[in-house]
Amino acid sequence: MRHESAVGALAASSRLPVRPRLDVNGLEVRLGRSGPDVVSEVSFSVQAGELLGLVGESGSGKTTVALALLGHARGGLMITSGEVRLDGANILGLSPKQLRDVRGARVSYVPQDPSSSLNPALRVGTQLREALRVHPGVVGDPDARIAEVMREVRLDATPEMMRRYPHQLSGGQQQRIGLAMAFACRPSLIVLDEPTTGLDVTTQRHVLDTVRSLSRSYGVAAVYVSHDLAVVSGLVNTVAVMYAGRIIEQGPTARLFCEPLHPYTRGLIGAVPSPDRTEVLTGIEGQQPRPGRRGSGCTFAARCSLVTEECRSQTPEPVMIGGQMVRCLRATEAGTTQGIRRAAVPRPAAPATEPVLSVRDLRASYGHKAVLFDVGLDVPPESCVAVVGESGSGKTTLARCISGLHANWTGAISFRGATLAQPARKRPADVLQRVQYVFQNPYTSLNPRKTVGQIVAQPLEQFFDLPFRERAERVAAVLADVSLGPDFVSRYPDQLSGGERQRVAIARALAAEPDLLICDEVTSSLDVSVQAIIVELLRRIQRERHLAMLFITHNLALVRSIAQSVVVLRDGTVVEQGPVRQVLEHPADPYTVALMEDVPKLRTTAGVTAEGPPAGRHSAQGHAAGPDAQQ
């Protein structure tokens, strides 16, 4: 717990009446000069050496705010008012020339995707030197500084490393180069825009550790933009939650996650799955209002369970409650001190009968490149098996082999005792009907030219010979099953949100009345509040329809919420499989142990805390590797 004391000391020093490093005041960004506001009334400050987490779901305006901190607005947007003061000087008042001098030297930015933000045609060393060359005089000896900053991001500053091209580095190494570039000029402010999204949990943890230690040792103010509450909860000092372009709650990390005041924050926290506990996830129904359609009153009113008439008409002003800023009219009354309570998931005992699906010695390859090696697994009836693995582990290939989308495999896959042919087109209609596949990305799995009704009716036409009326009835019934009303029948996919699209995709699969549902990363392109709804929906459907389910995911935390048993894949090999509780709580394989250690966990001390003492932020990873894990 060495970190703990460091944080304490730092927090103490930041209470001194010093001017904050970064002070944002009334920032407003609009669509055009007089268009609707995308972001408004955003104010926060960050002390030197501190990290502020800017969290929100897609469309909340967090990236817009992050870019405004650099004085930048994306095409079509304009920063219309407010100030961004860095050490007292307003960045928004600078001329383009002055802005160029500031960017990179005093304010730096780490973008989301390192593979696309590094120039693929330039050597790593050249790119690192670039920032120092553009800002001469910021550091004394560029080469010495590069060597130093490379050491700090834990990369070897060897000549070989410097001569490499970005594609010769792993994702984690690329993001470290991104960090090194950002820190090279010793900036006062660093803006990190989801720098670990898309990285494996282990890599993510290393990058986060680097960010933390660098911002401390340099005394920079850091703004960390993320949609991942678990990542933020273990990293930052202060959290600002954004919703519909405003900060709706802001406060010290520990307090905000333990005692969230705003119903939205509470909802978000309730939606985050935990790898440690098996809980029912609670999503937030509805959608964030878009700019220009935010109307009057509280922007969250339409989705809030505590809504009153007043909420719909009166725009909540920020109030301070115990060091937390919140924009909610009912913040003081709405059960503020209750933590998020979540029910444990009832666990059906899987009957020990013949498995619905059984995979033996599966070897699959793309061309000559083998991706799966002797994979074997069973899916018992009425139970959900999760397949977990990092990107490149072959989990999607496994799903594609089982469904018949990928035909280049050997071994045996049998469904209800019958061996399956490799490609789907050689399989009998009966099998095609009973095995249904839900794709990862609902934005590409629905034909944009068809209505929801046509999409859901498709399997009915294909598999069942039904009169028109009965078909329409079945479509309505299956849509109701995924909580979509009859008015959705005539809508087109582009009129739906991501969550609604994925429900339509699930409805389409259910319309075929399958025995086995293969879900390939079905929540990975969705926001966390929507993910929770989809996961709960799938669990309910699986129980009600007595489905067997194969749930492919990279998110270890989700496994707990949905599956009864789990298969851990690594580089195309099964490293461990068994009941969820056993594998996650007493992992036997070192790889699973490491995965469990590295997965970021949301720290909420209130609510269910039975499995561990309320610990400091930075003991998050240490705690997970507790006694259970050490074999």
Next chain:
Amino acid sequence: MAVNAPANSSAARSATEGLRRRQWASALSAAIRTPRGAIGLTLTSVVVLIAAVGPLIAPYSPTQLMTVEFAKPSAQHLLGSDFLGRDVLSRVLNGGWLMLVMAIAATAIGLAGGAAAGISAAYFRGRSDGVIMRTVDVVLAFPQIVFALLLLSIIGPKLWLIVIAVGISHAPQVARVLRSATLDISERDYIKVVELQGMPPAKVMLKEILPNLVSPLMVEAGLRLTYSIVIMAGLSFLGFGQPPPAPSWGIMINENQVGLSLNPWAVIIPAALIGLLTIGTNTFTDAIARVAIGVDRRPEESALISRLGQSEAQ
């Protein structure tokens, strides 16, 4: 010809993304609202109107000898007379519709044949792709008018043959554009979904892929129509169209060129009508293509907002 083929094929590809449902209607109305589209449509409609209504309002028979050869315009003969002393105005009014019908028919044949070849080549891939596309390359190696002349000189000048020959000569271009658009679409997950349901290939192509090709098809239709008109007029000029006494704009230019100094209207008017028609269709097609790529669409707020949302989603 302002629109060239390569620019159009790329337009066609992004068009599959840019447009929405009831696509042809929405693209047409969006195109009409641009200045380019309005001008193109006006020009086209004026000439089409003349061709369609002309036979009903023509003052005289187009084939009757009325006066001296190459008479100057007069009150009786507003555009004067041609090389046989026939009324030029009546011939002009009668000489458009058949060419227009033939051009439209040839375009339809070219689109249908090209779409079938291009979509199935892209969807089946492998050997069928090779066979279809190499055949396409062979046809493509002949200039369109030479290809049509070749067929006509083998089989003889027949109107239906002209239509088919011109149609076939269009098919390769259409096939190439639709193949590249289909290659993209056939990899989408929604195609995988219906394949997993065991939907037969013909149905996949017709019901799932074709609706997503509306905008490249529209652009191709406009472009091929323009070329058809030019080729039809050209063949008629060369004497392969309707046999002589019949009026036709192409043949009128040929017949009357010797009297250009005596009564220039007998040449200028048919030539101008052909010119205006092709400029009109081409400009309108250009407007559709631009709308499809999004060049001439007002950046709507909702589109901008959804783009913002998407970039934050990942």
